[in-house]
Amino acid sequence: MVTIIGGKQGDRMRHIKTCFDVRNVIFSLLVSTTFPSLADTLHEGEWSGSYTLYNSDTLDVLYDVQYSDLEENKKISITMIIDIEPQSDFTYLLEDVVVDANKIAFKIKKPQETKSCELFAQDNGKYLGQCQSDLDTNGKHLTEILMIPPSVTDKQN
Amino acid sequence: MEGENKKRDWIDLLFKAMTPVIAGLLIAWAGYVGNMTLTSVESKKENARLITELQINREQAESELRKDIFDQALKTLLKEDSGKGDLRSQSKRMLRLELLALNFGDSLSLSPLFTEFKNDLEQAEPVDNEDAIDHPERVAVLQKRLRSLAKKVSSSQLSSVAQHGFLINVRVPLKGFGPRVPRCGHRFYDKEVYIWPDDKVKEQLIDLKDDKDYPDLLKSMLEELGIVTVGKISRKVILTFSAVDHCAKTVLVNLEIIRIMDSKAEVIEVSREFRLDFFNFPKVDNTRLFNNHRFAIVMENFNVKDDPHILVAGVIFPAEYASLRDRPGMREALELLQSALDTEQTEVKVEE
Numbered sequence: 001m002v003t004i005i006g007g008k009q010g011d012r013m014r015h016i017k018t019c020f021d022v023r024n025v026i027f028s029l030l031v032s033t034t035f036p037s038l039a040d041t042l043h044e045g046e047w048s049g050s051y052t053l054y055n056s057d058t059l060d061v062l063y064d065v066q067y068s069d070l071e072e073n074k075k076i077s078i079t080m081i082i083d084i085e086p087q088s089d090f091t092y093l094l095e096d097v098v099v100d101a102n103k104i105a106f107k108i109k110k111p112q113e114t115k116s117c118e119l120f121a122q123d124n125g126k127y128l129g130q131c132q133s134d135l136d137t138n139g140k141h142l143t144e145i146l147m148i149p150p151s152v153t154d155k156q157n
Numbered sequence: 158m159e160g161e162n163k164k165r166d167w168i169d170l171l172f173k174a175m176t177p178v179i180a181g182l183l184i185a186w187a188g189y190v191g192n193m194t195l196t197s198v199e200s201k202k203e204n205a206r207l208i209t210e211l212q213i214n215r216e217q218a219e220s221e222l223r224k225d226i227f228d229q230a231l232k233t234l235l236k237e238d239s240g241k242g243d244l245r246s247q248s249k250r251m252l253r254l255e256l257l258a259l260n261f262g263d264s265l266s267l268s269p270l271f272t273e274f275k276n277d278l279e280q281a282e283p284v285d286n287e288d289a290i291d292h293p294e295r296v297a298v299l300q301k302r303l304r305s306l307a308k309k310v311s312s313s314q315l316s317s318v319a320q321h322g323f324l325i326n327v328r329v330p331l332k333g334f335g336p337r338v339p340r341c342g343h344r345f346y347d348k349e350v351y352i353w354p355d356d357k358v359k360e361q362l363i364d365l366k367d368d369k370d371y372p373d374l375l376k377s378m379l380e381e382l383g384i385v386t387v388g389k390i391s392r393k394v395i396l397t398f399s400a401v402d403h404c405a406k407t408v409l410v411n412l413e414i415i416r417i418m419d420s421k422a423e424v425i426e427v428s429r430e431f432r433l434d435f436f437n438f439p440k441v442d443n444t445r446l447f448n449n450h451r452f453a454i455v456m457e458n459f460n461v462k463d464d465p466h467i468l469v470a471g472v473i474f475p476a477e478y479a480s481l482r483d484r485p486g487m488r489e490a491l492e493l494l495q496s497a498l499d500t501e502q503t504e505v506k507v508e509e
Contacts, residue, residue: 053291053298054291055245055295057298059298084294085300086403086404088340090293090297116164133290138292143290
């Protein structure tokens with residue numbers, strides 16, 4: 001069923017709709033500046049976080065998030081550095097990185113396995129998720145992974 | 158008169174009658190007191206015997222428990238295939254080593270067990286798919302746990318022996334570390350060396366290098382920092398660090414200990430080179446010095462982040478605080494006796 005609204009009532013509805021649109025734009029801008037995670041791009045710089053092994057040992061992690069200089073088709077590159085000695089052996093360039101409105105997905109290619117990770121934006125601006133190894137066929141040995149944007153880390157400090 | 162005599166007779170009679178009663182009562186009282194005293198003494202003796210027995214039983218039970226832990230832990234650790242197996246079994250092996258180190262670290266030379274475990278972890282390969290998940294990270298966590306255990310044991314031993322000796326703290330700066338830690342295989346102090354206390358004093362006096370008093374200042378500060386006195390014996394300690402391996406967490410150390418005689422003459426007591434890691438425990442791994450003294454050196458920290466440096470502690474202490482297995486030899490005993498006699502003679506002269 002189609003209802004045609006015309007005259008003064010139609011103007012009023014259009015006015016209300018315009019107000020809603022403006023509010024939405026302002027809200028989106030606010031959200032994207034406060035919680036960059038909700039936008040499709042991530043904050044460049046040094047992120048912190050953790051990497052919890054399936055046996056519950058937790059390791060600190062640093063992420064170096066960078067975008068390529070090309071304006072069109074900006075390409076993201078994330079380097080994950082697990083804070084354990086020797087650090088050079090635990091530095092991984094994340095592959096197949098996909099950033100959605102509230103999700104980050106990537107793969108960690110290690111010499112003996114490949115991990116597929118999916119992280120979801122939380123209310124506090126952090127990303128939390130799990131990684132499943134290609135060797136883990138029954139999904140019983142998941143790795144928990146946390147990414148904290150620099151803005152959230154600064155606020156905590 | 159007659160009345161008085163009668164009264165006296167009564168008193169005599171009363172005395173005569175009461176004397177055996179009083180004597181009997183006194184004997185009974187003495188017997189009672191004697192018995193009470195004897196009972197009390199017996200009871201005290203019995204209590205003391207019971208306490209001693211309980212103490213002995215408790216110590217025996219503790220010794221047996223410790224012996225059981227020792228047997229179990231050592232047996233499993235020394236099993237031929239203990240180095241093989243997945244990382245979960247290595248984690249259990251670590252638990253046994255922790256039990257052994259924390260209970261018997263003061264009397265047992267644990268360095269070989271630590272070194273063997275470290276080598277096994279370096280060569281560990283996943284045994285199945287499950288073991289291959291996060292294998293390098295899990296190995297690194299175990300390696301970190303091994304180092305933490307070694308640090309815990311050595312620092313508790315160090316604080317114990319340092320109370321009775323002289324402690325030297327050395328901080329070797331690792332210059333050349335960038336914001337990112339370099340790859341394994343890169344050696345620090347490969348061509349140059351860090352000499353303690355010389356380099357430390359030179360760092361402190363860097364602003365006064367052109368001062369005319371610099372040589373004198375340098376000499377006096379070197380004497381202040383590098384001369385160690387324990388039990389009236391002064392020694393000069395020189396430590397030279399080189400070939401720092403930040404992945405294996407080792408450093409090559411050249412140790413020189415020079416005894417300064419009363420006549421200011423110098424005698425080299427120790428001159429040796431060794432690779433220092435976290436697996437040195439001062440109560441057990443120490444060097445014998447003159448007059449039944451010991452020298453031990455420990456790596457306390459290896460920091461590759463934020464102002465990279467190595468912290469090393471050296472300590473000279475009397476041998477009586479070393480492990481019990483380390484008894485003085487005949488020559489050392491004679492030297493000790495001679496030193497005691499000399500001290501006594503000096504004291505007698507001072508008194509005269």
